[in-house]
Amino acid sequence: MTPAKPAPEPAPSPAPSPAPSPAPVSRRTRLRRRVSRLPLRRRLVAGFVLVMLVLLTSAGGFVYWRVEYALDRGLDDDLSTAASTLATRVGEDGEVSAPLTGTPVAAWQVLDADGQVLDSSTPGEVPLLPVTELPTDHAAGDTVTEDVGSLLPADAGAVRVRAVALGTSGTGRPAWLLVAVDRAHRDEALRELVLQLSLTSLGALVVSGFVGDLLARAALRPVERYRTRALQIADGAKGGLALRLDVPPDRDDEITRLGATFNHLLDVLAVALEREQRFVRDAGHELRTPLTLLRTRIQLTLRRERSTEELRAALRELEVDVDALAELASVLLAGAAPESLGSGTDADATARAVLRDYAALVPGDDLRTDLGAPGARVSPPPSSLSRTLVNLLDNARAHGAAPVTVTSRTDAGHYVLAVADAGPGMPPALLATATERFVRGDEARGRAGSGLGLSLVAGLLPPGGELRLCQRGEHRVEGPGSAGAPPCAHTDAFTVTVVLPLVTGPPPGTGSGPGATAGPTA
Amino acid sequence: MDFADAVWAAVDRLLTPGPEGGADDGLTDARLAEAMGQPLPVLRAVLTAGDDRFEVVTAKGKQPWVVRRA
Numbered sequence: 281m282t283p284a285k286p287a288p289e290p291a292p293s294p295a296p297s298p299a300p301s302p303a304p305v306s307r308r309t310r311l312r313r314r315v316s317r318l319p320l321r322r323r324l325v326a327g328f329v330l331v332m333l334v335l336l337t338s339a340g341g342f343v344y345w346r347v348e349y350a351l352d353r354g355l356d357d358d359l360s361t362a363a364s365t366l367a368t369r370v371g372e373d374g375e376v377s378a379p380l381t382g383t384p385v386a387a388w389q390v391l392d393a394d395g396q397v398l399d400s401s402t403p404g405e406v407p408l409l410p411v412t413e414l415p416t417d418h419a420a421g422d423t424v425t426e427d428v429g430s431l432l433p434a435d436a437g438a439v440r441v442r443a444v445a446l447g448t449s450g451t452g453r454p455a456w457l458l459v460a461v462d463r464a465h466r467d468e469a470l471r472e473l474v475l476q477l478s479l480t481s482l483g484a485l486v487v488s489g490f491v492g493d494l495l496a497r498a499a500l501r502p503v504e505r506y507r508t509r510a511l512q513i514a515d516g517a518k519g520g521l522a523l524r525l526d527v528p529p530d531r532d533d534e535i536t537r538l539g540a541t542f543n544h545l546l547d548v549l550a551v552a553l554e555r556e557q558r559f560v561r562d563a564g565h566e567l568r569t570p571l572t573l574l575r576t577r578i579q580l581t582l583r584r585e586r587s588t589e590e591l592r593a594a595l596r597e598l599e600v601d602v603d604a605l606a607e608l609a610s611v612l613l614a615g616a617a618p619e620s621l622g623s624g625t626d627a628d629a630t631a632r633a634v635l636r637d638y639a640a641l642v643p644g645d646d647l648r649t650d651l652g653a654p655g656a657r658v659s660p661p662p663s664s665l666s667r668t669l670v671n672l673l674d675n676a677r678a679h680g681a682a683p684v685t686v687t688s689r690t691d692a693g694h695y696v697l698a699v700a701d702a703g704p705g706m707p708p709a710l711l712a713t714a715t716e717r718f719v720r721g722d723e724a725r726g727r728a729g730s731g732l733g734l735s736l737v738a739g740l741l742p743p744g745g746e747l748r749l750c751q752r753g754e755h756r757v758e759g760p761g762s763a764g765a766p767p768c769a770h771t772d773a774f775t776v777t778v779v780l781p782l783v784t785g786p787p788p789g790t791g792s793g794p795g796a797t798a799g800p801t802a
Numbered sequence: 803m804d805f806a807d808a809v810w811a812a813v814d815r816l817l818t819p820g821p822e823g824g825a826d827d828g829l830t831d832a833r834l835a836e837a838m839g840q841p842l843p844v845l846r847a848v849l850t851a852g853d854d855r856f857e858v859v860t861a862k863g864k865q866p867w868v869v870r871r872a
Binding site: 568569572575577579580583 | 804805
């Protein structure tokens, strides 16, 4: 028998951990945050001034280095001349046989290896250079050049000293010849140069900061103008979404491109808002009738006691009304749905599919087709093109007369789809307004329908597309259209024509990217 | 008063001689629709249900319907 294992003790619950302390922030991060909080204009100016400071300092340093080099070279020439002359006059005891005259040399000394002055131009002086600063391992002719005395602050006794090794050693024997020239003029010139460079750089920094501020203000002024205008639009200023940023048309820089993009965004928003408002208006307008009809039928049914058969009949009427209501809602939703332009729809293939389905609704020879644009591609998606053709066919069946003829062709870079019927057409007054919403002919008022069909077709037109209503030589054109659209080519029968720009480039699915809409070719 | 009552009241008013109505040859549904600001299908639904005080002459298609006193 296995002894029972003792039940494990419950693990002590972990003590609540203290709230994590914020990670230490480095000074660099703090500085970066502080700088990032500054207005963009100040950051631009600060960056500009900083760059100018680096440039001016570099340029000043270079100029100082070149001037100092040139001045030192002059002094070194004097030192070389004097040293070479004096070196030949130093005797073995360190005495100079003839003093140096006619040179700019300020002083000279002869030292032994221990640093004792054996001879000098001015007796009693301390060595111009301590011998400890001179190399112990040297050969005759070795030279060491040192500046004694500071440039800043100004030192009145500043000299440039050259030590020339004489090649002998031992106490009392000449080991070094020291020659010094006065640095007063050289230092004065350098101090003046530093002063001039400092003043010039300071002035340049002030000017560059001022100019940078002006440039930054000028560059950012359109941004501020855009921001103010955008705020007005957002706050519902008069004009609302019809307002646009004032973008100069003759400029193409980053800011104007931003403004143009913002305006394009406003265009898209305005279209979306208009579509939404139109949907609400349409829905309210069009749903009112069937809903009133429904309510009226219900009220009429409830006015008195009804038999079961009468109630059935009333319900059947209500079902018809509800079906019409549902269809109307579909039409309204279709008109409100945004359509995105595709990369190329096979127009004839789409039309053929619609006509195949539609033929089942039309008896015998009442629907005739002649599609003559195989492979023609247009930008509206198949759903949009199908809806367009169905609406035109519905109109022809409802208001025209058989036979209804559907033809297609390509002409001048456009796809031309025409639906003609043998009916009497429209009265001239109606033809002028037929593409407006809810416009219906007198003969159509007693029938089902919303008066939205042609307006939907017009609303589905892509850029460069046209909707034409033609009869007996009269043409009404709707839509953006394009200058190269082909002329009408049909009989005097009532004909509704949709003209769409052809899409060029490889067909979709070939991996070569979307096609481009063909421009006018006429 | 429901909608049907309102329609018949309007018919009665428009058929009564006076500034608004009194047409001898009856009242068309289009005139009624214009006077009431209501769509034709709704009015025709009410007219189809009928009223003892009035006679409704229906028609097909775009032909107008006419209402007269019974």
